[in-house]
Amino acid sequence: MNNNTYLTSYVNHFVETVKQAGVKDVVICPGSRSTPLAYGFAKSEGFEFYRQIDERSAAFFALGIAKAKKSPVVLLCTSGTAAANFFPAIVEAYYARIPLLVITADRPHELREVGAPQAIDQIHLYGKHVKWTVDFPIPEDNEENLSFIERHIQRAITTSKASPMGPVHINVPFREPLLINMEQQDSSVQISKSEVGQLVPSQEFITWYKELLQKEDKGLFIVGDSLSTTEGFWDFARTVQWPVLADPLSNLRSSVPEDCMHLCIDQYDALLKANSFRDNVNPNVVIRFGAQPVSKPLTQFLKACKPNVFIAVDESTIFRDSLHIVTHHAQVEAASLWIPIEEKQCSSYLKDWSNANDISTKHVQAYLEMEEDEGALAATLFEALSDGVDLFASSSMPIRDVDTFYNKTSKNIQLYANRGTNGIDGVVSTALGVHAATKRPGYLLIGDLAFLHDVNGLIVSRFQQTDITIVVMNNDGGGIFSYLPQSTETNYFEHLFGTPTGLEFPHIAAMYDAQYNAVRSKDEFQKVLNEQKVKDIRIIEIFTNRQVNTDTHRKLWDAISKELDSVWKA
Amino acid sequence: MNNNTYLTSYVNHFVETVKQAGVKDVVICPGSRSTPLAYGFAKSEGFEFYRQIDERSAAFFALGIAKAKKSPVVLLCTSGTAAANFFPAIVEAYYARIPLLVITADRPHELREVGAPQAIDQIHLYGKHVKWTVDFPIPEDNEENLSFIERHIQRAITTSKASPMGPVHINVPFREPLLINMEQQDSSVQISKSEVGQLVPSQEFITWYKELLQKEDKGLFIVGDSLSTTEGFWDFARTVQWPVLADPLSNLRSSVPEDCMHLCIDQYDALLKANSFRDNVNPNVVIRFGAQPVSKPLTQFLKACKPNVFIAVDESTIFRDSLHIVTHHAQVEAASLWIPIEEKQCSSYLKDWSNANDISTKHVQAYLEMEEDEGALAATLFEALSDGVDLFASSSMPIRDVDTFYNKTSKNIQLYANRGTNGIDGVVSTALGVHAATKRPGYLLIGDLAFLHDVNGLIVSRFQQTDITIVVMNNDGGGIFSYLPQSTETNYFEHLFGTPTGLEFPHIAAMYDAQYNAVRSKDEFQKVLNEQKVKDIRIIEIFTNRQVNTDTHRKLWDAISKELDSVWKA
Known part of the structure; x- marks a missing residue:
């Protein structure tokens, strides 16, 4: 041989x-x-x-x-x-x-x-x-x-x-020569079978856990990224009747059953910026499935209230608990704890969350109609998404805009992001990879720097068909840094953090034979989103202003806080 | 505090x-x-x-x-x-x-x-x-x-x-807050001094080494990449009168003193493809300074003739000896062994190399006038380079074209490449980094895939002035693979290795405000090289044909072998 x-x-x-x-x-x-x-x-x-x-x-x-x-x-x-x-x-x-x-x-x-x-x-x-x-x-x-x-x-x-x-x-x-015989067939291989185990809790844990769910009214579910499935969650939550703070990446904000809409809290990022509300909704028990959520106000809320019982359900022994507030770590599959209990009634605690969520939603709606900032424009995209598409959110600002402005819906929309390490690298490629797997129309919301970072991701479109709409929020530089304290050092800030490149993306569109639209207002954006997509890749570039974004966001949060104050301080 | x-x-x-x-x-x-x-x-x-x-x-x-x-x-x-x-x-x-x-x-x-x-x-x-x-x-x-x-x-x-x-x-x-006080001055720091040692050989080694140089006529110097200096080399080599096989990255092919031109052998890649010549010039002693050279024929020659004494001078204990033919490893700075000896005469062995080098040069000149392939076009660039510029050669084909067609010259041209691992990644950035350091006009010879791989390298040009001419050899895909055995599997080859992207680089030029020229012949290329460079970045794209390249290269090598055969077989 x-x-x-x-x-x-x-x-x-x-x-x-x-x-x-x-x-x-x-x-x-x-x-x-x-x-x-x-x-x-x-x-x-x-x-x-x-x-x-x-x-x-x-x-x-x-x-x-x-x-x-x-x-x-x-x-x-x-x-x-x-x-x-x-x-x-x-x-x-x-x-x-x-x-x-x-x-x-x-x-x-x-x-x-x-x-x-x-x-x-x-x-x-x-x-x-x-x-x-x-x-x-x-x-x-x-x-x-x-x-x-x-x-x-x-x-x-x-x-x-x-x-x-x-x-x-x-x-x-491999040693040279590296060429194999393309015709050679080998006698059939038959590998041994392998069964990959599921991590499930002990009966003892389940008994304690079910009792906890049954007797506690001031309980919260928090659901984050990277669940292996969401199947069975609502059937379970419907019986417990606790508010469900659904991080967008939990994928529990879409395909929400009608009779669970009141359970699904999607406004917590805005709500928990209001002191009055925050001080009135301290939970006794929190159960988190999946990764820590994106929202910083939620993080700060949990850190401040330190619930008596905080169960983190996480299939890894790497405790994802940067706040050091977890009291019980359950190293099991999330779905193994979605066990329906004897059906409970809607508590006043749930009503508080649900009502506040409605108030916030109303303000956000008004804001979206009034404003033209990144958030309003991102929300315009979310509104326009039809049933059966995928939305990929880049790290940095897009995932935060999704967190704040992506509302619960009964539509089947799958949300994705790279949240293992929250990098802005490789985003275009990951989104195209998702499309390659699902074959559903893909939407990518991304900032100009992240888009530029992985512009080479578009090369795969030369070798295979794809279907993606890339919405580039171009504020010409690293928008997220405007929210950080270092932005006050104006002498150095723009130089070190703003990094405006002044690069024009129509050239990228031309290079990759992509459909291109520049958009400067919500009306224009809506119009463009209604136009037909005729190329594999479509790039919609939205020109925004970093300073305006910070101002309008703050205005919205103030308005929500004010109305919540009037209810909860009374 | x-x-x-x-x-x-x-x-x-x-x-x-x-x-x-x-x-x-x-x-x-x-x-x-x-x-x-x-x-x-x-x-x-x-x-x-x-x-x-x-x-x-x-x-x-x-x-x-x-x-x-x-x-x-x-x-x-x-x-x-x-x-x-x-x-x-x-x-x-x-x-x-x-x-x-x-x-x-x-x-x-x-x-x-x-x-x-x-x-x-x-x-x-x-x-x-x-x-x-x-x-x-x-x-x-x-x-x-x-x-x-x-x-x-x-x-x-x-x-x-x-x-x-x-x-x-x-x-x-770092812990938050991350902001430092920009005004704060601290009492002056005075760090201790540090002296970094030079690696020099023992007196015993030097005595043996000088005797070897003095008595041996059939000796070869091979000089490769990554010397910390070339200063003093020619003063040394002039006394020993051994042929110097100068890898282009030794930077010994430029700034060659007139009275050392006959020592500098730059055609060995072509010469050592000729059996007759190769069989007649087996050295007794080889001394290599720096990394292993690029040339495959040289590698094969050394492997076949196994000189009695092969000294590799290399400041690392990582023996760079993939052929396993080194007999002496001198872990010292190359320059520490450039000790002039009592001046020797030009030997017949040197004359053989020198004459053959002239024959090869003549054929290459004729070929460069006749042909229009990648090699001829690369040589056109090398000819046009003026005193005081830097040339960066990408891995893959460009460094091989430099090896074959970059002729010895008295002009001061510095050659660079990434030869630590020979990747085609990061080439644009490395070339721009070299320019940032030297401030000399930069030239980059690169293939289309390598250019595309690090197109983001151009982003630095948005933040600082630069001066670079990028010559892109566009054969629409990975040209070097055409030389490999796997190219014979035509069913799969183009799909797996050719990877033609069909991407058009004028879009990149437009994006980065670069001067752009497309070139399809030697004449056009010469004309374009004579035109004034008016932008920081200039991209000259040369359209070549992968198949023609392999054919014309082989024709040239055959012609050289034939004439050498007529001399050495006689």
Whole structure:
């Protein structure tokens, strides 16, 4: 058996194992050392196959697919700094708990540490930001070799899928020649089955927990990002009748059943800025599912009131409790605690939240009709979204605008963001990855710097069809910094933080054959949103003013506080 | 003393220590957590201050400055994936031995591992790809704190400068509030002095080495990339009279003294493709200074002839010897072995090399007049370069075209490339960084994929003046792969490796207010090169054909081999 024959066997076995383990999507970056696997995946039937030449964007694209599918995606590149370019997305995947099977081709041992080109130390390349990593043996002519890779690929995929999910890394050295035999078929592989366990609580915990739900009226549910499912939540919440503070990324603000609308509190970010209201709604019990919510007022509220019982339900032992107020950590799947109880009545506590929510909603509606700032414009987008689309919110201002202005609805809209580490990098790619997975029309709300940061994300549109509307809030620089104390150092602020680039995005639109509209008012924006989308990519650029945004937001919050004061101080 | 006061003291002390240690350049990426240091560097006099919003490009830009200055550059960012975006350039800096002082702001301990936003595990973030890393203490109100940071900043800078140079990493946690007092002056800091040692050989080694040079006629010097200086080389080589196989990145092909022109062999890549010549010029002794050369024929020649004595002079203990043919490893500065000996005569061995070099040069000249391929077009650029400019060659095809077609000259032209890991990432930024350091007119020769990969590198041009001519060889995809065996799998090749994007670069030019010319022939290219450059950035796009390139290159090499055969087979 020559090298080519058993290299081919190795690759066939590798690819077949990945396929039988249930992985469907493969993102490949062109390169030389990874040739055997690239050809291996390409010739195998049954994979969705994507290419991207910028490895940083490729990794975020894979992250987007995995985020939407909640299932591992293969990400393959050649040796050298190509692999280092994966790092930002891997870090995000680790903290956002997204399963990725990262495969880096490597030089064989004899070309490591000897100054050979494109040979870097790839062992443990991603440090503590992958769940597991393994260095593979050179393809060899023996059964042990095939048995080794089968077991370790399966272990890698199982590890990536086990709670909490996350990225894993396989480093695969190849010797030249790198060409496999494209015709060679190998006797059928049959990998062992694997069952990934579900984390469920003990009976003892459930008894205590159900009693708590049953007897306590001043209880709050807080639901954050990164739940593996939302199915069953409302059937459960309907029986408990506690207010549900739904972070937009919980995806509980959409597809809300009519009879649960009063439970769904979406205005807490504004409400909790009002002292009078805040002081009157201290809960006795808080149960949080998923990640910590985006809202800073909510964070400050929880920190100040320190509920007697605060249960964080989180499938990881990494306690997500930056406030140090959690009293019970339940390391189980959120859905395992969605157990309907004996149906309760609507309490006065729930009514307080629900009424305040209505008051806030009314003010926000008035504000949205009056104002022309980023928030009002973002809300215009949210209003226009139809049933069955995806909305991706960039970090920085967009996710905050979503938090404040994305209202509960019965429409089926899925919300996504990169909140593992809240970076503004790779956003375009992640959004395109989500679309690749869901095939639903995609909308991306993003600032000008984040858009520019990952403009290379658009390259995938050259290799595959897509359908995305990118709404760029262009305030020419880093808008979010205007809210920070450092903005008062005016001498240095604009220079260090504003970073206006003055770059014009119609050029990007022209380059990527995208539909482009510039928008300067809400009316224009509404008109444009009603026009037909005729290209794969549509870019709507909204010109806003950083200073106006801060002023109008503050005005709105003051108005809400004032009306709430009149109710709760009375 | 409140937090703000001693935070300011800490920052002032930090910045002053960096300054007194001799660091002059600071590259900053906007972000929140790094605010204290960003303001600290901004308010201190005497730094060159650069901004870039894409951290990946920022890091490569800093790498370019450090590459040209051979001196450490500060690279600062906020916490989170921003820091992960530095990784590709840090890996390149590690292998290319470029000194960088990477400073990542971090969350304080109480916000680590608790799910706080933008908080990732930044301890040892860059793994084995920095020379040293340290996690700093939170700014505190005591002398020990200031003493600690002073000593460790100095250690970091000394480590980055010690042979072999490389990147170091300081992780600095900050608690809110992040604003320093911009007026506060602190009593003058006076850091201890530090002397970085030079690596020199023992007297015993020098005696043996000089005797070897004196008595051996069939000796070769091979000079590669990453020498800390070339000063003194020709005064030395002139006395030894051995052929000097000068890799373009040795920078020994330019500023060649007239009486050393015959020593400088620049055609070895073509010469060593001819069997007859190759078989007749086996050396007894080879002495290599710097990194392994780019040329594959040279590599194969050395591997085949296995000289009795092969001295690799390399200041690192990482033996750069992928061929496993080095017999003596001298871990010293190259220049410490440039000791003139008693002047020797021109040997017949030198004459053989010199004559063959002339033959090859003649053929190459004829080819350059006849052909219109990438090589001929690249050579047209090299011809046009005037005294006192910098040429940056991208990895992949451009560096190979430089190797083959960049002829020895007395003009002062400095050549640069990223050859630590040979990536095609970050090339635009590194070239712009070199210009920022040297202020000489810059030329960048780059392929279309590499250009696209780091198009964000151009963003720095929005914040500072620059002067660069970017020559993009557009063969619409990865040209280098056409030379590889995998190109024969035509069914899959174009799909996996060709990756034609069809993107048009005039849009990029328009976006960055760059001068743009499209060129389709040598004549057009010459004409365009003679036109005046009126913008900071000039992009000249050359449309070439991948298949033609492979054919014409092979024709040239055959012609040279044929004439050499007629001399050496006779």
